[in-house]
Amino acid sequence: MKFSDQLEQRFATMVTHYPTKRSVLVPMLLYIQDELGSLTEEAIHEIAQRVELSDLEVRNVISYYSMLRTRAVGKYNFQICTNVSCLLRGAEDIFEQCKKKLGVGNKQTTSDGLFYLEEVECIGACSWAPAMMMNYEFVENLTAAKIDELIEGLKKKEQQ
Amino acid sequence: MAYLVSHPDEVKVVSKRFGKGATSLDRYLELDGYKALQKALTMQPDAIINEVKASNLRGRGGAGFPTGMKWSFVPKQSPKPKYVLCNGDESEPGTCKDRLIFEHDPHSVIEGVMIAALAVGAKTGYIYLRGEYRYLVQIMEKAVADAYARGFIGKNIFGSGVDLDIFVHSGAGAYEVGEESALMESLEGKRGIPRIRPPFPAVVGLWGGPTVINNAESLASVPHIILGGGEWFAKLGTPKNGGTRLFCMSGELERPGVYELPMGYNLKKMIYDVAGGMVKGKKLKGVVPGGSSVQIITPDEIDVAMDFDSLPKVGSMLGSGGVIVIDDHTCLVKFALRVTQFYQHESCGWCIPCREGTDWMKKTLVRMHSGGGVAKDIDNLKYLAENMLGRTFCPLGDAAAMPIISYVQKFRSEFEDHLNGKPCPYEKAAQPVMV
Amino acid sequence: MADITLTVDGKKLTVPAGTLLIEACKGAGIEVPFFCYYPNLSLQGACRMCLVEIEKMPKLQTACTTLVAEGMVVTTESDKVKQARKSMLELLLANHPLDCPVCDAGGECELQDMTFKYGAAESKFMDLKNHRDEQQWSPVVYFDRPRCILCYRCIRVCGEGMDVWSLGIQNRGPSSIIAPNKEDHLECEECGMCIDICPVGALTSGAYRYKTRPWEMKHVGTVCTHCGDGCKTTLGVRRADTGMQIVRGDNRDKSGINGEFLCIKGRYAFDFAHHPERLPQPLVKREGKLVPTTWEQAFDLIAKKFQDALTSDGPTSIGVIGSNHTSNEENYLLQKFARLVLGTNNIDHHRTADFPAFASALAGKQNTTASMRDVFSAPAVLLIGNDPTEQHPLLAWQIRSDVRLHRAKLYVVNSSAIKLHRQATSFAQIVSGSEGNFVQFLAGNDKAADSVVSPNLTREALTTLRDALKNESGLVIIFGSELRGADVKALVDFGLAQGAKFICLGDYANSRGAADMGLYPDMLPGYAPVLTATRYHEEWLDEIPPIPGMNLLQMMDAAKNGKLKALYVVGSNPIARNNIDPFALSKSFVIVQDMFLTETASIADVVLPVANAYEKSGTYTNTSGDVQMLKKAGEFAGVRNDFECIVRIAARMGYDVHKLVPFGGAGTRADMGQTRGAQSGESDRHAVWLASHNLEPKMSPYDPTAMLDEIQRLVPGYDISRLNLLAGQDVHSQLVQITGATGMGDPALIMPANDSLFTSGTLGKFSDTLNTVYERYSPPHDLEMAADYDPQVRMGG
Numbered sequence A: 001m002k003f004s005d006q007l008e009q010r011f012a013t014m015v016t017h018y019p020t021k022r023s024v025l026v027p028m029l030l031y032i033q034d035e036l037g038s039l040t041e042e043a044i045h046e047i048a049q050r051v052e053l054s055d056l057e058v059r060n061v062i063s064y065y066s067m068l069r070t071r072a073v074g075k076y077n078f079q080i081c082t083n084v085s086c087l088l089r090g091a092e093d094i095f096e097q098c099k100k101k102l103g104v105g106n107k108q109t110t111s112d113g114l115f116y117l118e119e120v121e122c123i124g125a126c127s128w129a130p131a132m133m134m135n136y137e138f139v140e141n142l143t144a145a146k147i148d149e150l151i152e153g154l155k156k157k158e159q160q
Numbered sequence B: 001m002a003y004l005v006s007h008p009d010e011v012k013v014v015s016k017r018f019g020k021g022a023t024s025l026d027r028y029l030e031l032d033g034y035k036a037l038q039k040a041l042t043m044q045p046d047a048i049i050n051e052v053k054a055s056n057l058r059g060r061g062g063a064g065f066p067t068g069m070k071w072s073f074v075p076k077q078s079p080k081p082k083y084v085l086c087n088g089d090e091s092e093p094g095t096c097k098d099r100l101i102f103e104h105d106p107h108s109v110i111e112g113v114m115i116a117a118l119a120v121g122a123k124t125g126y127i128y129l130r131g132e133y134r135y136l137v138q139i140m141e142k143a144v145a146d147a148y149a150r151g152f153i154g155k156n157i158f159g160s161g162v163d164l165d166i167f168v169h170s171g172a173g174a175y176e177v178g179e180e181s182a183l184m185e186s187l188e189g190k191r192g193i194p195r196i197r198p199p200f201p202a203v204v205g206l207w208g209g210p211t212v213i214n215n216a217e218s219l220a221s222v223p224h225i226i227l228g229g230g231e232w233f234a235k236l237g238t239p240k241n242g243g244t245r246l247f248c249m250s251g252e253l254e255r256p257g258v259y260e261l262p263m264g265y266n267l268k269k270m271i272y273d274v275a276g277g278m279v280k281g282k283k284l285k286g287v288v289p290g291g292s293s294v295q296i297i298t299p300d301e302i303d304v305a306m307d308f309d310s311l312p313k314v315g316s317m318l319g320s321g322g323v324i325v326i327d328d329h330t331c332l333v334k335f336a337l338r339v340t341q342f343y344q345h346e347s348c349g350w351c352i353p354c355r356e357g358t359d360w361m362k363k364t365l366v367r368m369h370s371g372g373g374v375a376k377d378i379d380n381l382k383y384l385a386e387n388m389l390g391r392t393f394c395p396l397g398d399a400a401a402m403p404i405i406s407y408v409q410k411f412r413s414e415f416e417d418h419l420n421g422k423p424c425p426y427e428k429a430a431q432p433v434m435v
Numbered sequence C: 001m002a003d004i005t006l007t008v009d010g011k012k013l014t015v016p017a018g019t020l021l022i023e024a025c026k027g028a029g030i031e032v033p034f035f036c037y038y039p040n041l042s043l044q045g046a047c048r049m050c051l052v053e054i055e056k057m058p059k060l061q062t063a064c065t066t067l068v069a070e071g072m073v074v075t076t077e078s079d080k081v082k083q084a085r086k087s088m089l090e091l092l093l094a095n096h097p098l099d100c101p102v103c104d105a106g107g108e109c110e111l112q113d114m115t116f117k118y119g120a121a122e123s124k125f126m127d128l129k130n131h132r133d134e135q136q137w138s139p140v141v142y143f144d145r146p147r148c149i150l151c152y153r154c155i156r157v158c159g160e161g162m163d164v165w166s167l168g169i170q171n172r173g174p175s176s177i178i179a180p181n182k183e184d185h186l187e188c189e190e191c192g193m194c195i196d197i198c199p200v201g202a203l204t205s206g207a208y209r210y211k212t213r214p215w216e217m218k219h220v221g222t223v224c225t226h227c228g229d230g231c232k233t234t235l236g237v238r239r240a241d242t243g244m245q246i247v248r249g250d251n252r253d254k255s256g257i258n259g260e261f262l263c264i265k266g267r268y269a270f271d272f273a274h275h276p277e278r279l280p281q282p283l284v285k286r287e288g289k290l291v292p293t294t295w296e297q298a299f300d301l302i303a304k305k306f307q308d309a310l311t312s313d314g315p316t317s318i319g320v321i322g323s324n325h326t327s328n329e330e331n332y333l334l335q336k337f338a339r340l341v342l343g344t345n346n347i348d349h350h351r352t353a354d355f356p357a358f359a360s361a362l363a364g365k366q367n368t369t370a371s372m373r374d375v376f377s378a379p380a381v382l383l384i385g386n387d388p389t390e391q392h393p394l395l396a397w398q399i400r401s402d403v404r405l406h407r408a409k410l411y412v413v414n415s416s417a418i419k420l421h422r423q424a425t426s427f428a429q430i431v432s433g434s435e436g437n438f439v440q441f442l443a444g445n446d447k448a449a450d451s452v453v454s455p456n457l458t459r460e461a462l463t464t465l466r467d468a469l470k471n472e473s474g475l476v477i478i479f480g481s482e483l484r485g486a487d488v489k490a491l492v493d494f495g496l497a498q499g500a501k502f503i504c505l506g507d508y509a510n511s512r513g514a515a516d517m518g519l520y521p522d523m524l525p526g527y528a529p530v531l532t533a534t535r536y537h538e539e540w541l542d543e544i545p546p547i548p549g550m551n552l553l554q555m556m557d558a559a560k561n562g563k564l565k566a567l568y569v570v571g572s573n574p575i576a577r578n579n580i581d582p583f584a585l586s587k588s589f590v591i592v593q594d595m596f597l598t599e600t601a602s603i604a605d606v607v608l609p610v611a612n613a614y615e616k617s618g619t620y621t622n623t624s625g626d627v628q629m630l631k632k633a634g635e636f637a638g639v640r641n642d643f644e645c646i647v648r649i650a651a652r653m654g655y656d657v658h659k660l661v662p663f664g665g666a667g668t669r670a671d672m673g674q675t676r677g678a679q680s681g682e683s684d685r686h687a688v689w690l691a692s693h694n695l696e697p698k699m700s701p702y703d704p705t706a707m708l709d710e711i712q713r714l715v716p717g718y719d720i721s722r723l724n725l726l727a728g729q730d731v732h733s734q735l736v737q738i739t740g741a742t743g744m745g746d747p748a749l750i751m752p753a754n755d756s757l758f759t760s761g762t763l764g765k766f767s768d769t770l771n772t773v774y775e776r777y778s779p780p781h782d783l784e785m786a787a788d789y790d791p792q793v794r795m796g797g
């Protein structure tokens, strides 16, 4: 299996950064997931071969990290932080609003495959709570209006 | 992207370049960048360590271990290569300061890592960023590439004959990986399970080589110490607590944000003056002064100096610098549940007390909060936490246990209000959260 | 290392520096409880059961990861410590299903025992337990997550111990779960070590699950009957309508030569004993068909046919083929029967190694053979040929453990990249078939290297290897059947020069015993040539026929030519093993003693159903010469053991059985039970008592101990401690040949069995377990280990 040229390039440089091959595993898995949407069986086998590990060992690693997944999710990954700093500033209401507006529950993808909703642990935006991540983008100081705007905006963008 | 705030009481050292475009290498150089490194290249390793010792810099990652002392534990001679590892896993709830440093002043971390490397004789440094900080990977990789391009990193840096490599490494979502030995496991491409200690990383670390692990803020402070002198830095704070610290103020405050204040700054002032006090209509109920793993203190305990030695006197700790202010509209059982849910989710699962203890605390709190609590639950919670404390494999277990003990001790009545089918007094309709 | 003095519970202890506190305590008789700690596996510190108080340390410390230090003061059972342990148990039990009444491990569970001790039975918790359904990972391994306490022993024994790495851990926190390598099933060596090592009932055996409770079984530690390594296996037996049924094999009793180890065969492949095709009564051929008969009629017929052949064509018209599975006593008896009762040297067996050449090369030198235990502690090992992982699983374990725990050097010389090359300090991949030349090269013949070198292996590498080997002291040299005759001699000479010890690898459980006991046409027990006067000649009043007999292939030729009137096959299957045309035997009267209608038995004229090694007592000698006692465990109604059959036939032929088996003495005639019943263990225990008082228990001609007496008296190297044998220990025999012999035996007659980890000749054919595991048909490949695995780093060593 081959990855995109850019990723292949990245892999080739990264392996030179460490004394052992497997050290590239965690970031590489994340980058592969970014490219493929999820860590497929084929990708797991491929990376296992490359870093000289068994597929099992790679799976052991994947299942440890909460950002790594073996099944694809929606195009826009809404990760709402409900940890304490956000909780204090109404994160639960924000989360409920997203649920209602998207019509999905925690860890579910909308039927059109566009939105995935997930409640997550602290994302490091405590002083700008409540906050969320949309894919890798931080959206902070959330309000009900801001959420509406964000979702509507994305829906519109997709219709075009 | 994160919003900058400022206050006249601030003493800007680590944050002095925030908002000034220092991500650009040229701009960084204009703002005294890499001068400390060049100075360090002229110093003996012991002199660097002594300067850091003199600064009374204590680890900003949470435990507050004196940084200079840590460096001095690294053996001078080692058959295996030595490493410096920057801990940018920042995941402690309530903490969002390292992110600002990476975002606004990436080169200061690089420079700090390099000085640490010179001090201990390492040839390679790694900067580990939590997976969620993906945008920072780009920023840091660019900063590293720029510095390589100028010959600041790599072979024969600044013509000194010294070779030094710096690499950026991304995590993929795991709080426990912030624990130093789990961090090394993760960097080595493994599950983030902590290692048995001793030996400590300074002796046996990455790939078996001696390794210095420091928090990003600790390392970003180092260039300033080298340039300004350890004594100057020490004087900014209180005795034994040198320098300034980035405090992350969160909760229902008028002006939440990250402020750089001298060590030992008064907490009450921090809340009511620096952060503008509680938002209108809300009253202070308690403060968690050092990230979610430390003990809560009550409003009558907040007249206290924010340093590693004063907070223990009111039964809490300085921790990671995340000051979480709890208002009177918040249910403390709910708060306890959310904290416990975090530790249950983030426990690596290696040892029995943490793995099983957090799970049962969470189950108990979910039930209590949704109205199913019975009288013995409160003591059970405390019993669970007390039996985790000091008995787990790594400090995460303590981090999960300490807050719960303090909540029950200081806010027992709130727990009692949830017993025997009583709905949560703070909620319109009580409902359990994510399971 | 220097000694360290510390105080534990008020006792002063002195132990070597580098000792773990938990071991120091154990040595002083202070039990510190543990789950995750396991001797010889990497340290975990995960279960927190071993917490103890150490003076000057604010927190409790794990005894399993703490090294002793000078002046350390330790308390192992204070109230604080007890409370800590109790709470760990409470936490474990909180999520444990508490289904002990139906759990296989009930009664043998470390969690139960610990709870009993620390009293954490009261439940503080009222919330739902996390449930997961039971999973079947292979025909022999089941996993029940709710019972699992995550001690990681299974993962470590599979990876570090077996070098298989097929278990891992997935997810984190409370949802952590042990996972097999193929997502929902296992592909591995199916050794079952994970089941044995599991302290609770999370991993259970497909062969044993829900069959019975531990206390309903009798547990008998005997010797595995599959390969030549001689592992001790503990058989759990229970009454059944066919006698005593073996329901479980395991390694609870770790006192054997194999320590922790057992492979799939030792653990599960006892099931041939209760295969539905097992013969329950003697058969005799009538009108071309084998039909049931009585024992009396069968013995009469056999005796008559032997007498007829002797009368009409003389002793050379009868042939005898012995077995690699029967006991030493039976083998010895069989050759004595052939030589004295039938008067012929026509006796042989399926040879799988050149033991005669080996014995002759050692030429009576003491202390030159290595025992299986020696391999575990040898500073260096040279392995030429063979694939121990497949053919000698225990030996492979010993080598791996030696490398892992003692950092021993391993030199592997093989024509293929056998799995042990992963442990090798140096691996020389030689051209297939050039093992002999390699040895000649070692011996100094540089020209011999020509056929050894390949693109994988340069001449320089070979020379470096030879130099390195010459510098190894304490070397153990192990070689397979690739080396025979003169090559064995060359190798032995090379090794002896530097004080090496040797192991010659033969297949099957007692092939070494068959060779040592003289199942050869030209050699008596102890490789004594039939032609020279020996102590056997004295003892047996010169009844040994003065000419060498026919070997196995010659006997088959004679049969084809109508010259072999009768053939007596005991526990062997030459038609299948030696590729004999069944038609060749049509002119001879064929008697077969076996458990099943094998290819050979099905063309026999009389078939006697016999007991297997799990159903009798006696001794076995493993491939490295370690002698061990078989203990009777199972019983299959209707069968008799080979020993009894041979004696009875001799008696029917009018031979004085006293001359054959030196039993009795002062006129005692009672069978004390050695030959029958599940209570044979009782008599074994009684036998220990008798032997320790210099009394002789043998009271019937069917008592193999009587034969053992003669073996010990006459066979060189077998004058070993009887007491140790009776106590169930392995005793190394010295391979010292009667002096004056030259190399004998025809190397061409050696045919390796080529069994794999999942086959075992006829026994394997009738083992459902061996036949149902997937890996038998598709050997596991994807058994990579972590590229940079080094427990010393993670665990900070």
Ligand SMILES: Cc1cc2nc3c(=O)[nH]c(=O)nc-3n(C[C@H](O)[C@H](O)[C@H](O)COP(=O)(O)O)c2cc1C
Pocket (backbone or CB within 6 Å): B058, B059, B060, B061, B062, B063, B064, B065, B067, B087, B088, B089, B090, B091, B092, B175, B176, B177, B178, B179, B180, B181, B213, B214, B215, B216, B218, B219, B394, B395, B396, B399
């Ligand atoms: C569960 C746990 C999580 C931690 N997470 C972090 C973290 O995210 N960032 C950090 O700098 N230190 C973290 N630490 C502290 C580190 O183990 C370590 O003490 C620190 O990185 C050392 O740097 P310092 O001396 O500069 O503080 C954590 C510790 C524990 C026990």
Ligand code: SF4
Pocket (backbone or CB within 6 Å): B176, B194, B346, B347, B348, B349, B350, B351, B352, B354, B355, B392, B393, B394, B395, B396, B397, B398
């Ligand atoms: S306390 Fe134990 S289970 Fe928890 S994170 Fe640390 S090692 Fe893992």
Ligand code: FES
Pocket (backbone or CB within 6 Å): C033, C034, C035, C036, C037, C044, C045, C046, C047, C048, C049, C050, C051, C062, C063, C064, C065
């Ligand atoms: S035996 Fe020491 S922690 Fe498990």
